Amino acid sequence: MHRLFKNFQFFVIIILGTSISAQDFSSFQYRCVGPARGGRVTTVTGTPLKPSTYYLGATGGGVWKTEDYGTTWFNVSDGFFTSPSIGAMRVAHNDANIIYVGTGSDGLRSNVIPGKGMYKSVDGGKTWNHIGLSESGHIGAVEIDPTNHNIVWVAAIGNAFKPNAERGIFKTTNGGKSWEKVLFISDQVGFADLEFLPGNPNVIYAAAWKAERKPWTIISGGNNDEGGIYKSEDGGKTWNKLKNGLPKGIIGKIDLAVCPANSSIVYAVIEAPGKEGGCYKSEDQGNNFVQVSFDEGLVNRPFYYLNVEVDPSNPNIVYSMANPMLKSVDGGKTWSRFQAPHGDHHDIWINPNNSDFLIQANDGGANVSTNGGKSWSTQFNQPTAELYQVEVDD
Secondary structure: OHHHHHHHHHHHHHHHHHHOOOOOOOOOOOOOOOOOOOOOEEEEEEOOOOOOOEEEEEOOOOEEEEOOOOOOOEEOOOOOOOOOOEEEEEEOOOOOOOEEEEEOOOOOOOOOOOOOOEEEEOOOOOOOEEOOOOOOOOEEEEEEOOOOOOOEEEEEOOOOOOOOOOOEEEEEOOOOOOOEEEEOOEOOEEEEEEEEEOOEEEEEEEEEEEEEEOOOOEEEOEOHHHOEEEEEOOOOOOOEEEOOOOOOOOEOOEEEEEOOOOOOOEEEEEOOOHHHOEEEEEOOOOOOOEEEEOOHHHHOOOOOOOEEEEOOOOOOOEEEEOOOOEEEOOOOOOOEEOOOOOOOEEEEEEOOOOOOOEEEEEOOEEEEEOOOOOOOOOOOOOOOOOOOOOOOOO
């Protein structure tokens, strides 16, 4: 018995000794083993100053850049961003090296990754600095004043899973050194989108959205006091709520588009019950709206999709990002399918100097077109595929 006990002690010492000696993995390096194809991209942008340069923001893969119309992509956010979830981004109008990125996807799925605020690059994405709004959760829109790239606006949706105060419309006038909350409704209501009036960045439209994820459902929308479209004509000092022609009951997520070719025209795709949802159009800068379509494809899973964009050179050509992607050539009255390499569509950016040059985002990645969508770049060159499960051979 004594000998058996001594053997047991020896066995325990071996186990303990093994458990506390860690193997050194410092000589190993990670490498990508695939798949090489793209995954869900939630936001895209480009710059007319460099027509071949575009950026994609993935739902979990960070920010990627192409300088050759999507032929090759390379990551620019790794090592700088503390969240790989990207909500919105823009390049300065007068300097292609200045980029602002808001983290936290605006598609509030149950498995959404929270963001960690705003980032800024002044060297075309080579390096980045974190510039605040860490608790904003998810960012629906970023817009840079075309006359001054130090003036930036952010639409913060907020924390997807609980009420929080850092939601609303934020503005910086010093390139992100400090932020002012210029529009706030409550700790449950954030903002999904904002747009400038072309030619006058002191006129701003903003779309309020009450949203919160629960383990069993999503709250997307509230009463009319908790959502809707707001407009400022003095750089965010004061705001008026736009009402004429818009839904009067429960209102959910809204996305906006304003046409540079005719700044009187404002489009809004609105989540609302029944046939109150759909595409609304104003021809007097938002004073009055008319519902031009209640096509169900425009508001398919609105908490996840819901993105509208107008051709910068033609106010009658409008694009809807959802499932499917739709295009209208008659000012939003009728819609037809617009094909891309993959389904589940989230964003589109059109070059304001040439509408044939555009980039579009979907669940298969980002794809660039130089002929108005007749053909597209490949998605098998951007390893951002979302992997929900990994199995290891034993």
